[in-house]
Amino acid sequence: MDRSSYKLYHKHDHDSRTYLETYCSGSSDMTFKEDILTLPTEKLHNALSKGHMTGEILIDISGGPLVHHLYSACEFFQESIVLRANEQCIMEIMKWHDDRTGAFCWGHAAAHVADLEGRSDQCEAKEMKLKSAITHVVKFDPETETLADLIEVPQADCITSFGFLDLVCKDQDDFKRNLRKILTLLKPGGHLILFGGINISYYTVGEQKFHAFSYDEKVTSNVLLDEGLTILQCEVTPRKSESQLTDFDGIFFITACKQK
Template identity: 75%
Template sequence: MDRSSYKLYHKHDELHDSRAMLETYFSENPDMPFKNLLILTLEKMHNVFSMGHITGKILIDISGGPLIHYLYSACEFFQEIILMRTNEQCIMEIMKWHDDRTGAFSWGHTTAHVTDLEGRSDECEDKEMKLKSAITHVVKFDTESESLTDLIGVPQADCVITFLLLDLVCKDQEDYMRNLRKILTLLKPGGHLIIFGSLNTSYYTVGEHRFHVFTCNENFVKEALVAEGLTVLQCEVSPMKSESHLTDYDGFLLITACKQK
């Protein structure tokens, strides 16, 4: 398929079915082809936070999709979590889960895995409640806005997580740098940035539509962070070539970095 025909996550949000995304890539269905990726994410984030050096009062999660599973480990180390999303449908899906509404997507399979990693497998319900209590705001932002902090009036954070967002909204390297700089305005000097992204990916599928993904590798991401004055603390590449026609990733990347100024 011609890449020019791919939809853009933040431009064609009316075509991006948030529930279909969850059911396709993040469900507990035993036949779900991305189960290993889901587990990998939970384990990587558990490892990052269990080291104990990324902590503070405020964490901002500026990510793609109606996703929250990677925050179960983070909620043990931050008092307040602010979620930022570009898509109104994603926000509605998150709020259904947060407010325990009928028909909300169940993240119980991920809660169970995280509490097992923490050696507290009997505390799934407590973990769920702790994350929901920590999430104080879920706000919409526009990727075209010049200043994310001015737009919604959020304070700078001790930690910023961006999960797949840069992959989904960036068209090219220049666009990546522009969006990275805006994300960094959300982070305090001395604060930590955590990036989780795909490698050498060009598309993913939701429903009948293929959506664009910015194609990059770990060297580009590391060099981008260094160019913006960050110190890269950790860079882990997990080769996991997709075996599904729904997407074409070669692997996934986890990077933690510290903002120097």
């Protein structure tokens, strides 16, 4: 299939429910369980449990209608602001957040994080705490010059981003611009937590293939260093899943601190 025909997450119809059922369902045989569900929640839990990343405001700028990586974060930040570039994904998140009929169930993710925290009997409390922590779910256009001018949100003590750069960037220059725009929302001394797919070029939702930007942890780390951040942690985990639905080689996890 010609890559020029791939759809763009932030410009075309993106069936958010099919996306979640394909990549994030609680089914025991879900192909991407380790790569997309288990790994990010465990990495984030371990990083935050060290105790040096905490504060009042967390901003999450991720791809798709994902929230599972935020279950750990709500224990360390008072307020979470969720930014998404796709209207369908926002509707999907709000359906879950407001307990509407037909909402996607994230109970399996909440249960996993509660178990990591040694509180396996408090799964429901974990679910309620995250929903309470999320105060705003905001749509933005990643092609605007700056995120800070478009969105009236305070600078964050921490920014988390799972797969956003993968989905919206077209090339290296676009990647640098988008990463710099994310950093404008981060306080000096604040922390950035990034997850990304290594060497990904596409992912599939239903019958449609969507564009993904091919990059890796080295490219990301170099841009962060150029922007004055200190890399605290950089880990790469090879892909566990076998599927033609997407072609990433592995997942990288980076934490960094903004010095100025």
